[in-house]
Amino acid sequence: MTKPLLQIALDSLSIEKAIQDVRQVANFVDIIEVGTILACSEGMKAISIIRSLYPDHIIVCDFKTTDAGGVLAKMAFEAGADWLTVSAAAHPATKLACQAVAEEFNMLNPHLKNKKEIQIELYGNWTLQDAESWISSGIQQAIYHRSRDAELAGKSWQNEDLLLMKNLSDLGIEVSITGGIVPQDIHLFKDIKNTKAFIAGRALTGENGIATAQHISSEIEKYW
Amino acid sequence: MTKPLLQIALDSLSIEKAIQDVRQVANFVDIIEVGTILACSEGMKAISIIRSLYPDHIIVCDFKTTDAGGVLAKMAFEAGADWLTVSAAAHPATKLACQAVAEEFNMLNPHLKNKKEIQIELYGNWTLQDAESWISSGIQQAIYHRSRDAELAGKSWQNEDLLLMKNLSDLGIEVSITGGIVPQDIHLFKDIKNTKAFIAGRALTGENGIATAQHISSEIEKYW
Numbered sequence: 079m080t081k082p083l084l085q086i087a088l089d090s091l092s093i094e095k096a097i098q099d100v101r102q103v104a105n106f107v108d109i110i111e112v113g114t115i116l117a118c119s120e121g122m123k124a125i126s127i128i129r130s131l132y133p134d135h136i137i138v139c140d141f142k143t144t145d146a147g148g149v150l151a152k153m154a155f156e157a158g159a160d161w162l163t164v165s166a167a168a169h170p171a172t173k174l175a176c177q178a179v180a181e182e183f184n185m186l187n188p189h190l191k192n193k194k195e196i197q198i199e200l201y202g203n204w205t206l207q208d209a210e211s212w213i214s215s216g217i218q219q220a221i222y223h224r225s226r227d228a229e230l231a232g233k234s235w236q237n238e239d240l241l242l243m244k245n246l247s248d249l250g251i252e253v254s255i256t257g258g259i260v261p262q263d264i265h266l267f268k269d270i271k272n273t274k275a276f277i278a279g280r281a282l283t284g285e286n287g288i289a290t291a292q293h294i295s296s297e298i299e300k301y302w
Numbered sequence: 303m304t305k306p307l308l309q310i311a312l313d314s315l316s317i318e319k320a321i322q323d324v325r326q327v328a329n330f331v332d333i334i335e336v337g338t339i340l341a342c343s344e345g346m347k348a349i350s351i352i353r354s355l356y357p358d359h360i361i362v363c364d365f366k367t368t369d370a371g372g373v374l375a376k377m378a379f380e381a382g383a384d385w386l387t388v389s390a391a392a393h394p395a396t397k398l399a400c401q402a403v404a405e406e407f408n409m410l411n412p413h414l415k416n417k418k419e420i421q422i423e424l425y426g427n428w429t430l431q432d433a434e435s436w437i438s439s440g441i442q443q444a445i446y447h448r449s450r451d452a453e454l455a456g457k458s459w460q461n462e463d464l465l466l467m468k469n470l471s472d473l474g475i476e477v478s479i480t481g482g483i484v485p486q487d488i489h490l491f492k493d494i495k496n497t498k499a500f501i502a503g504r505a506l507t508g509e510n511g512i513a514t515a516q517h518i519s520s521e522i523e524k525y526w
Contacts, residue, residue, distance in 0.1 A: 201393070202428075203427040230399075
């Protein structure tokens with residue numbers, strides 16, 4: 079068990095705005111995510127530019143890959159992403175294709191600072207049995223979140239969310255948690271031992287971004 | 303019931319290659335799809351360039367939207383897409399957000415040649431009851447396909463596929479069909495009355511692209 083990391087999600091429409099957003103807090107986060115909106119807007123250029131600016135951070139490409147896994151994984155990893163999100167709803171063959179590309183990269187580059195990894199993004203109807211099959215495929219990470227749209231519709235963290243995350247963690251899956259994360263919520267997740275990262279977007283890109291990052295980090299220190 | 307349309311899916315890594323691929327068959331297809339691979343690689347520029355080259359075609363943005371529906375839909379429609387794919391696994395709020403953006407566009411622009419529409423892309427575990435809820439939300443289209451990775455793994459069209467598509471069609475959903483479509487397969491789908499389009503990629507971009515497009519069109523004439 080290691081301490082959860084802090085991840086900033088960049089979800090602006092342009093790379094220029096994303097750079098502006100990440101610049102102030104880069105030294106206070108471990109992981110920089112090129113979010114779906116940014117990736118869809120700017121394409122792979124968004125990954126390669128963030129990689130060139132931040133050679134030492136873990137970089138996530140949040141494609142929520144749903145098909146064509148082999149091609150998208152190769153493209154994302156070659157552009158500089160370390161981790162790639164894959165939708166839980168993707169066909170098992172798609173997940174396997176992404177994982178195979180990651181493993182090939184890791185085998186060919188044994189001295190990578192950060193291994194290429196796949197993160198299953200939990201959308202749609204999935205079961206703990208599915209999660210066991212991901213583990214069997216060599217996949218170690220999953221992302222649990224309130225849907226952005228559900229969040230905008232005012233839905234908060236439920237006990238049901240927390241229990242599902244705990245179950246995943248207890249299976250051995252490293253869980254990243256996202257969806258309007260604020261420092262005041264961190265304690266809610268203290269029983270999820272395998273918390274890999276907390277992912278925040280707007281909370282870290284605003285005026286008080288650095289203070290918020292430090293506040294989340296100090297909450298993490300308290301509970302893990 | 304109208305005759306199914308023919309859609310080319312552009313899934314190259316670069317817009318230059320995509321333009322090369324579409325140019326020869328553009329006059330033989332009704333719909334041009336900026337596929338997931340192309341959209342993820344080039345970003346929104348891929349949509350706006352294809353739109354400027356083909357002002358009269360229906361253009362599909364194949365994001366397989368899984369979250370942040372409102373933002374992605376707005377971005378895709380503003381760049382020139384007519385239809386946007388949304389993953390069946392997306393939260394209902396995400397689907398509603400996309401549909402709301404489409405309806406707002408249509409209301410503000412009553413003279414659009416092609417209405418903005420959402421297409422539910424059938425990934426993950428979904429039911430006919432889900433499909434009924436999409437219809438209630440005002441969504442009229444769905445896309446049924448063999449997963450690209452499943453197809454690469456050698457899985458063909460099954461009776462189960464055909465029955466599910468027929469059920470969707472009988473509910474009133476317009477179904478587009480994709481996954482290694484070739485002229486010889488068109489007859490398989492003749493009982494799916496509400497077939498909206500056949501989507502082909504590699505079959506239309508190769509050396510025999512025009513002949514294949516014409517062959518698919520003549521098969522459509524035979525069966526619808």
